[in-house]
Amino acid sequence: MPRIINDNVLYPELSYKLSGIFFSIHNKIGRNLNEKQYSDAFEESLKNNEIQYVREKALPPSFVGEKERRNIPDFIICDKIIIDFKAKDFITKEDYFQMKRYLSSYKKELGLIVNFRQKYLYPKRILNIN
Incomplete structure (x- = not known):
């Protein structure tokens, strides 16, 4: 059966x-x-699938006096998608705001929050549309 992909989905x-x-x-x-x-x-899976990535690239400080390496997304994939992993009971609005901060700072359009602690995996797609 052919895979159907929505044209409105980023990447x-x-x-x-x-x-x-x-x-x-x-x-x-x-x-x-x-x-x-x-x-x-x-x-390891990214390497096996030959997908380009950068792991834990820290954002530069956003104001004078902010400590280095305060904001660090887990992965940036193919210079397009930011990924942030979680291992907790539920995603909070702070996690959402953290991803929005990453997207704005890196000028990316799509972020994925993946919480592995949940029984059923539901990656959250966060868009940065200006």
Whole structure:
């Protein structure tokens, strides 16, 4: 059966590949690890799939006096999509605002928040449309 991809979705092919990796990790290693362990598994999958990425690239300070390395997204994929992993009971509005800050600072259009702690994986797509 052919795969149907919505024309209105940003980076549909890349998003589809990434979602497959998320679900594969969730199915293989479960939901009780920490964020760094999920990041390590994800990084290995990115290498195996030859997907370009940057891991934990810190944002520059946004004001005088702010400490270095205060805001660090987990991954930037193909210089297009920012990914932030979570391993907690639920996503909060602070997580959403954190992703919006990453998207604005890096001038990217799409961010994904992935919470591996949940029983069913639901990657959250956050758009930065100006």
